[in-house]
Amino acid sequence: MTPPDAFVSAFFALPKGSFTGISGDRRYVVVRQQMAEGKSHKLVAHELGGTDYISMNLYQTRLSGALLRPCEMAACKVIAFVLDFEPDA
Numbered sequence: 001m002t003p004p005d006a007f008v009s010a011f012f013a014l015p016k017g018s019f020t021g022i023s024g025d026r027r028y029v030v031v032r033q034q035m036a037e038g039k040s041h042k043l044v045a046h047e048l049g050g051t052d053y054i055s056m057n058l059y060q061t062r063l064s065g066a067l068l069r070p071c072e073m074a075a076c077k078v079i080a081f082v083l084d085f086e087p088d089a
Helices: 005-013 075-084
Strands: 017-023 026-035 040-047 053-061 065-070
Touching (some): 065 075
Antiparallel strands (some): 017 026, 053 065
């Protein structure tokens, strides 16, 4: 699916690598990776002390722009998570 521009901006504002932060009232450890010379991106988040899990891929294509591919979950869950996520300072 083509994600909203706000999602794409929020995703690329997240740091690369491993970090912690909050989405909603839950704390997560997140890993954001860039692959294929910036054409492919992966985000995985695990709730600390809980069972929630977020996993997605984002592809940058010349013809279609950004393509969001959630991993075994609804796209709306991934979009809400990224839009709400605040990394620790």
